[in-house]
Amino acid sequence: KNQVEQSPQSLIILEGKNCTLQCNYTVSPFSNLRWYKQDTGRGPVSLTIMTFSENTKSNGRYTATLDADTKQSSLHITASQLSDSASYICVVSATDNAGNMLTFGGGTRLMVKP
Amino acid sequence: NAGVTQTPKFRILKIGQSMTLQCTQDMNHNYMYWYRQDPGMGLKLIYYSVGAGITDKGEVPNGYNVSRSTTEDFPLRLELAAPSQTSVYFCASSYNGRPNQPQHFGDGTRLSIL
Numbered sequence: 001k002n003q004v005e006q007s008p009q010s011l012i013i014l015e016g017k018n019c020t021l022q023c024n025y026t027v028s029p030f031s032n033l034r035w036y037k038q039d040t041g042r043g044p045v046s047l048t049i050m051t052f053s054e055n056t057k058s059n060g061r062y063t064a065t066l067d068a069d070t071k072q073s074s075l076h077i078t079a080s081q082l083s084d085s086a087s088y089i090c091v092v093s094a095t096d097n098a099g100n101m102l103t104f105g106g107g108t109r110l111m112v113k114p
Numbered sequence: 115n116a117g118v119t120q121t122p123k124f125r126i127l128k129i130g131q132s133m134t135l136q137c138t139q140d141m142n143h144n145y146m147y148w149y150r151q152d153p154g155m156g157l158k159l160i161y162y163s164v165g166a167g168i169t170d171k172g173e174v175p176n177g178y179n180v181s182r183s184t185t186e187d188f189p190l191r192l193e194l195a196a197p198s199q200t201s202v203y204f205c206a207s208s209y210n211g212r213p214n215q216p217q218h219f220g221d222g223t224r225l226s227i228l
Contacts (some may be wrong), residue, residue, distance in 0.1 A: 004156065009154070018168075028208050031213040031214050032214060033191070034216070041222075042222075043204055043219030043220050043221050043222055044157075044205070046216040049214065049216065051214070093213035094213075102154030102159070102217075104157040104158075105156050106154050106155055106156050107154075
């Protein structure tokens, strides 16, 4: 069964600090991995996407890494801001053109305090 | 830039009532999806559509129905509402459903069944 596990479930950091969120997956056959940011009361918004051959991708202060051998990904947030407070969801796609093979993690809820 | 619009934002239903959750997108996307998000859990696919007139079941379709008469609209129908359907419902769309295309999400409908 395809699964995506994220850790930690929740995290509190001080503004200006860095943090790293983890994602482990067992999805086959693997197509790509995407990180979404979900603000409270809003829908998820795509941050980064990585295919099998990519091991790092940046979007401003967000940097995602992928180790396809160990089936692990991380999302590193640099110099956190209050606006980074949100849930971060790891989503892994299997190779299916119907678009119905997305497996969502349960998310990490990040709170950035002043 | 409207993107994906969902209505209503909140709704309380009594057990056994029926309702339709509305979703419309203005990006001319072919693929549309309905998900439910339960606390601490990953999004689960209810139904999806690859184009007008074509729909298919996702992972958790029981208790729901959909239709896709136009490219823009993809309503979700709940018949005989049950407490287990208390959740946040998200509609999403993508251009062609391929794994490298991001899904664009609406802001959700928060539904409580009492």
